[in-house]
Amino acid sequence: MAGDGAGGREDEESGRVTSERVRPVEAVRGGGRPGLRDVAELAGVSHQTVSRVFKDHPRVSAETRAKVLAAAAQLDFRPNAIARALATGSSRTIGVVSFDTTLFGPASMVSAIESSARDADYFVSVMGLASPSRRSVAEAADRLRGQGVDGIILIPGHVPADQVVRHLPGMLPVVALSAAQTVASATVDQYDGPLAAVRHLLDLGHATVHHLTGPADWSEARERERAWRDALTAAGAPVPEPLPGDWSAASGYERGKLLAADPAVTAVFAANDQLALGVLLALHEAGRRVPEDVSVIGYDDIPEAAFFTPPLTTVRQDFAALGRRSMALLLDQIGGAQPATPTAAVIPTELVVRRSTARRT
Numbered sequence: 001m002a003g004d005g006a007g008g009r010e011d012e013e014s015g016r017v018t019s020e021r022v023r024p025v026e027a028v029r030g031g032g033r034p035g036l037r038d039v040a041e042l043a044g045v046s047h048q049t050v051s052r053v054f055k056d057h058p059r060v061s062a063e064t065r066a067k068v069l070a071a072a073a074q075l076d077f078r079p080n081a082i083a084r085a086l087a088t089g090s091s092r093t094i095g096v097v098s099f100d101t102t103l104f105g106p107a108s109m110v111s112a113i114e115s116s117a118r119d120a121d122y123f124v125s126v127m128g129l130a131s132p133s134r135r136s137v138a139e140a141a142d143r144l145r146g147q148g149v150d151g152i153i154l155i156p157g158h159v160p161a162d163q164v165v166r167h168l169p170g171m172l173p174v175v176a177l178s179a180a181q182t183v184a185s186a187t188v189d190q191y192d193g194p195l196a197a198v199r200h201l202l203d204l205g206h207a208t209v210h211h212l213t214g215p216a217d218w219s220e221a222r223e224r225e226r227a228w229r230d231a232l233t234a235a236g237a238p239v240p241e242p243l244p245g246d247w248s249a250a251s252g253y254e255r256g257k258l259l260a261a262d263p264a265v266t267a268v269f270a271a272n273d274q275l276a277l278g279v280l281l282a283l284h285e286a287g288r289r290v291p292e293d294v295s296v297i298g299y300d301d302i303p304e305a306a307f308f309t310p311p312l313t314t315v316r317q318d319f320a321a322l323g324r325r326s327m328a329l330l331l332d333q334i335g336g337a338q339p340a341t342p343t344a345a346v347i348p349t350e351l352v353v354r355r356s357t358a359r360r361t
Contacts, residue, residue: 043071095144099157112323173333193315193349194227205360206267252278260286273298291358311354
């Protein structure tokens with residue numbers, strides 16, 4: 001191969017540069033944004049070699065790769081994402097379509113996806129939708145297609161995932177963070193955690209457990225209620241009428257006042273930690289001590305749960321694991337893997353026992 005103009009020669013087969021000389025940064029001309037040729041000149045290699053380095057080409061030696069990366073860092077060079085997408089056919093960007101991102105669960109999912117995407121050297125473009133209408137989903141999908149995303153992760157909230165998937169581009173890989181029949185999915189187990197929570201309270205000697213539910217149109221809320229009911233029935237314990245909530249602390253507080261007024265209530269399982277927080281305040285205002293008079297369990301293990309008064313026993317959802325699994329499923333599809341049936345990954349939960357629960361005396 002001919003000399004690259006920087007005084008060094010590159011072996012076409014090995015990618016090795018025979019010259020060890022690296023030009024000083026002063027040799028790079030122009031005051032604009034540095035390009036591939038500037039990095040090549042500083043590193044003493046051809047611009048094709050620089051291009052190979054940023055494409056992770058296997059025929060570039062470790063020595064040459066290190067030299068190019070050092071030159072790029074010295075110049076504060078960043079590869080042009082648009083140019084790379086045109087050259088490789090991949091934008092290394094995934095789209096996220098999400099509903100209800102103000103809630104802890106969906107917001108945590110987005111954060112976990114972004115962290116996992118960074119680890120995989122991918123960018124994330126988030127489309128937060130206020131409503132699950134066909135028009136809003138189609139518009140979000142069109143915008144993501146315009147950005148050239150390689151795939152989409154769907155956080156459907158209270159909307160059935162398969163209903164939303166119908167409005168997404170059929171040619172793009174899709175993973176749903178909810179149970180789905182038509183696409184790959186990654187979900188957190190919404191049954192075993194509540195089951196463990198209710199059993200924990202029954203093992204502490206409580207005759208039964210009252211339940212403050214999430215909204216009935218959320219599948220997660222329905223599954224947590226089903227587990228609560230099944231645990232009580234299996235133990236032969238009375239099944240009180242559940243109280244409906246809307247995921248908010250205000251809702252927990254209002255329903256909590258009803259629970260606090262009933263002296264027969266000694267144990268409460270709330271469908272999320274915000275509801276539990278409202279219940280704690282209602283019990284406090286009614287003069288009922290937690291956990292001496294009433295034990296309380298929440299769900300999610302939000303970062304503040306350990307700092308409630310008292311610290312809250314709760315069911316932890318592993319959103320980091322959910323993000324990693326969803327990215328792995330999406331990258332498998334982007335890489336060409338097409339299983340005969342959509343893969344369904346389920347992430348387990350964990351009961352975290354703190355001081356809001358105690359043995360019934």
